[in-house]
Amino acid sequence: MLRILSFSFALLAGAVAAQTEELVVDLSQNHVAITADYSGSEIFVFGAIKRDHPLPEGTAPLEVAIVVEGPLEPVTVRRKEKKLGIWVNAASVEVEEAPSFFAVATTGPLDEILTESMQADYAIGIDHAVRRLAHDSDNPDMESFNEAVTRIRVDSGLYSERDGIVHLTDETLFRASIQLPANLVEGDFSAKVFLIRDRNVISQTTVGIEVRKxxxxxxxxxxxxxxxxxxxxxxxxxxxxxxxxxxxxxxxxxx
Amino acid sequence: MQIYLPIAEVSVSIFLLFGLGALVGILSGMFGVGGGFLMTPMLFMIGIPPAVAVATEANQIVASSFSGVLAHLRRKTVDLKMGMVLLVGGLVGAAIGVQVFKYLKSIGQVELLVTLTYVIFLGLVGGMMFIESLNAIRKSKKTGVVGKKKRHNWIHGLPFKMRFRVSNLYISVIPPFLVGALVGILAAIMGVGGGFIMVPAMIYLLGMPTKVVVGTSLFQIIFVTAFTTLMHATQNHTVDAVLAVVLLLGGVIGAQIGTRIGVKLKAEQLRILLAIMVLAMCAKLAYGLLFEPSELYSLGAGGH
The missing domain is CATH 1.20.5 (Single alpha-helices involved in coiled-coils or other helix-helix interfaces)
Known part of the structure; x- marks a missing residue:
């Protein structure tokens, strides 16, 4: 009984602590203009964590993850197979929700700072860039098609995951610079910032970025x-x- | 210097594009081929989406062919009468080809068939030209004079004869019409001007002099590619004006240089060079069909 009580107390304390840490985020630019001489650009994501009280002793260290994402779009994925001695496009699958751009920046290695299930829930990490839909499980091959989208886009610089490029100062100020590639397609992008403690997301904020020709x-x-x-x-x-x-x-x- | 292409939605080096345009332009002027069968794969390689590459390159070929034809017209090496007969056949063929293309699309194997057609036709045409011009070069070395082509075969027995003064021919209009139609069908299916089939067909099937063949082929290509450009622009919205302008600036200059090189080279040398190029492209496409690609998957625009 005592154990349960102390456990729920700890939970409560955690929730209170989470609420008292407020995230303030800004970007160097909310609008990316694609002009004739556009050859890639850089977005500076920075911000601070506001606290009402100083942190209690022994609190786990704070980590930050930033996800900059392009609009979700359907993609047709085709797979080649050998038929009658020649390689032809055989199977094709419509991957319904794949972001046109996906960049993850963190303060440390993703698997160390965040649990697997949290990564999946909040779509943090390139393994979660392509959204898995409920009816995907109808096709046993679906996973390999989803992975192909990620692999091809990582190779062309559209998807990326970088550890340690978010700089955190005194658990209060953070900043990171995200590179936008030259083969960028216009749309409504978003920058999501996640505060992480004890391998759990404790707070998040989203800021929009307009990418336009x-x-x-x-x-x-x-x-x-x-x-x-x-x-x-x-x-x-x-x-x-x-x-x-x-x-x-x-x-x-x-x- | 990078340039962002508004329809292709990628950023590429302007010098690379200009260079590609010039290279294909030189070939176009030298051989009377549109160069589409070389340009399309090269545009894929530098990351231009295939649909945009095919449509835009058709537009670029209009420019380089027009520039080439003007140079040939001044030299009086265009058989306009023959060109018109080929063109009528070409338009009929293109109309049929579009329908064939639609049908293949509906059964879902358009890409395979396009590649297979390329491999077969490039292989046949390249092989034939290579052997023939090699024999011609050997013969001219032995005797000191260029061997004269046979001027009489079954083609001269057909009805509806017409006199083509520039080509110095008196033949039936049926063979050139059929050649034009065949090229039109293939052009619509393969998405190129079709010069690499037209040129050998005119030399070997119709027996036209090589010097006239180039200008006449270019003349017909202008109209076929202009038609293709309009179709792509109105139906698929895939013509990239910025990409086209850079390619065609390189292309038109290249075509002028190419025409001058072409006039200086001997006909046999011209043919053997073209044959080698056609065979190389054929080998490249065949390799892609026969050997396992490093990436089995490819991405296309979604939506039904």
Whole structure:
């Protein structure tokens, strides 16, 4: 009885401690503009932890995990198989919720600072970038297709997981710089910051990041979508003018 | 210097793109091929999504072919009459090809069939050209004169004869029409201009002089690729204007240089070079089909 009491007291104390630690987060930029000369960018995530009371003695050390994520999108994954001596696309699967971008930054190795189940619950870690859906279990092969999405995107720099790049000062101030690759696709991104203690998430905050094409990039993209025929004819005109221009230029040079 | 492509949604080096455009442009001017069968795989390799690569490269070929044709027109090495016959056949063929493509898509094996068609046609055409031009070079070395091609075969027995003055031919319109139609079908299925099939067909099947073949092939390619560009732009929205401009700036300059190189080289040398290139591309595609790829999985845009 006494044991149960002390246990629930400890739980209560933990909950109170969690509530008294408030997370304040900001970004170096809430808006990433993709211009014609865009070649990757960097987002600086920083913040502080507000406390009403000083921490009791013997509290486990604080850890921080940051997840920057692009919009969830469906992806068609195809697998090659050898048929009649040649390699062809055989099976294909629709992976419904895969983020276009996924970067995890932490204060230390993920498995040491956070339990496996917590990693899964909060989708922290590249193994949880691609969301598992309930009906996925209908297909026994699904796991290998999900893993393929992660593997291919890690190789192309879209998914990443980096230990120790979040710097924490006096358990109060933290900062991390997240690299955005050159092959970024526009959309509504988010930066989630998790406070971790005793391998459990005790607090989290989400900040939105808008990634948008601007200027010429925006204009051309909209034209291609909304005025497709005009855009196509314009492309042809540019091609003919360039062809004629080069021909005339070389005729002049030859004289 | 990096440039972000608005439709492809990737950032690539502008110099790399310009260089690729120039390289393919030189080949285009030299051989009268659109260069699509070389450009498409190269664009895949630098990370351009396949759908965007195919559509944009069609647009680029319009520019380099137009530039090449103007140079050939000045030299009077375009058989416009023959070009028109081929073009009529080409448009009929392209219309059929689009339907075939749709059907293959519905049964779900379009990629395999495209690759297989490439391997078979590149292998056949490349092999034939290589052997023939090797024989021609041997012959010219022995006798000192270029061996004259046979000018009379079964083709000359067909009806609806027409005189093609520039090509110095008096033949039936049926063979060029059929050649145009076949190339049109293949162009629609394979997503290229089809010059690498057209050029040997004109030389060996129709017996046209090599110098006229290049300009005439380019003339027909302009229209086929312009048609393809419009189809992709309106139906798939996959033509990337920024990518096209950089590629075509390189391409049109390359085509001018290529035309000048082509005029200086002997016909047999020109043909053997093209044959080697066609065979190399064939070997590369065959390798991909026959050997286990390092990554079995590939990603495509989702949504049904």
């Amino acid at each position: 601007t200027g010429l990039e925006r204009w051309l993209y909209n034209l291609a979508q909304d005025q497709a025929l005009l855009y196509g004819l314009m492309s042809l005109l540019v091609a003919l003018v360039a062809g004629y221009g080069a021909s005339e230029l070389f005729r002049l040079l030859k004289r």
